Amino acid sequence: KAGVTQTPRYLIKTRGQQVTLSCSPISGHRSVSWYQQTPGQGLQFLFEYFSETQRNKGNFPGRFSGRQFSNSRSEMNVSTLELGDSALYLCATKRTGGTDTQYFGPGTRLTVL
Amino acid sequence: GQQLNQSPQSMFIQEGEDVSMNCTSSSIFNTWLWYKQEPGEGPVLLIALYKAGELTSNGRLTAQFGITRKDSFLNISASIPSDVGIYFCAGTTSGTYKYIFGTGTRLKVLA
Numbered sequence: 001k002a003g004v005t006q007t008p009r010y011l012i013k014t015r016g017q018q019v020t021l022s023c024s025p026i027s028g029h030r031s032v033s034w035y036q037q038t039p040g041q042g043l044q045f046l047f048e049y050f051s052e053t054q055r056n057k058g059n060f061p062g063r064f065s066g067r068q069f070s071n072s073r074s075e076m077n078v079s080t081l082e083l084g085d086s087a088l089y090l091c092a093t094k095r096t097g098g099t100d101t102q103y104f105g106p107g108t109r110l111t112v113l
Numbered sequence: 114g115q116q117l118n119q120s121p122q123s124m125f126i127q128e129g130e131d132v133s134m135n136c137t138s139s140s141i142f143n144t145w146l147w148y149k150q151e152p153g154e155g156p157v158l159l160i161a162l163y164k165a166g167e168l169t170s171n172g173r174l175t176a177q178f179g180i181t182r183k184d185s186f187l188n189i190s191a192s193i194p195s196d197v198g199i200y201f202c203a204g205t206t207s208g209t210y211k212y213i214f215g216t217g218t219r220l221k222v223l224a
Contacts, residue, residue, distance in 0.1 A: 004155075006155075031210070033211070033212070042214065042216050042217060043201065043214040045211060045212075045214075048210060048211060050210070055210055056209075056210055056211045088153075090155050090156070092212075099143045099144035099163070099205050099206070099207055100144075101144075101146060101158065101161045102146065102158075102203070102212055103158055104148070104155035104156045104157070104158075105155050106154055106155045107153075107154065107155045109153065
């Protein structure tokens with residue numbers, strides 16, 4: 001079956017703009033988590049959605065937000081972009097919410113100029 | 114954010130050598146996962162562990178869920194050049210729904 005898909009794969013934006021990233025989970029997966037990955041900070045957890053509700057949240061400012069649709073697809077939005085937001089944004093999905101195995105998408109590479 | 118202690122941070126080895134890396138946590142975990150990530154790509158799941166003491170293999174890779182439930186180990190036997198990448202561990206416990214990630218082990222294989 002198809003894996004986790006993320007669109008777009010690459011994005012270039014300028015400071016102050018906003019961006020929306022999309023994640024489509026593996027069929028049957030209802031939990032979607034978002035991560036930011038940078039060389040200096042590693043993998044940082046942003047938030048997790050399950051059944052259209054945000055269930056976990058990391059330590060990121062309110063400029064980072066997300067949502068999940070009834071088909072489990074999720075979007076992540078970053079408003080008022082800053083240079084430090086340049087990163088690889090990864091989503092990972094799992095079947096339910098517990099200790100299920102989590103699978104990653106290929107990521108969206110965001111560059112803020 | 115919270116992270117696991119993963120060691121070593123990096124390894125340079127000769128092709129054909131065996132590799133060992135480990136992760137330790139201050140918390141007890143119910144699930145351990147091991148991933149490999151190549152540049153510009155998302156992490157790919159290698160092995161999943163669900164029970165203390167469990168030993169699971171995937172080809173030349175073998176991972177173990179530590180008996181204390183606070184650590185996990187990954188071994189790669191007879192390394193080859195395509196093993197190059199960053200290896201991450203991740204753990205979670207029931208009730209939190211969130212995976213905690215190690216800082217990664219960067220592996221380079223010299224032919």
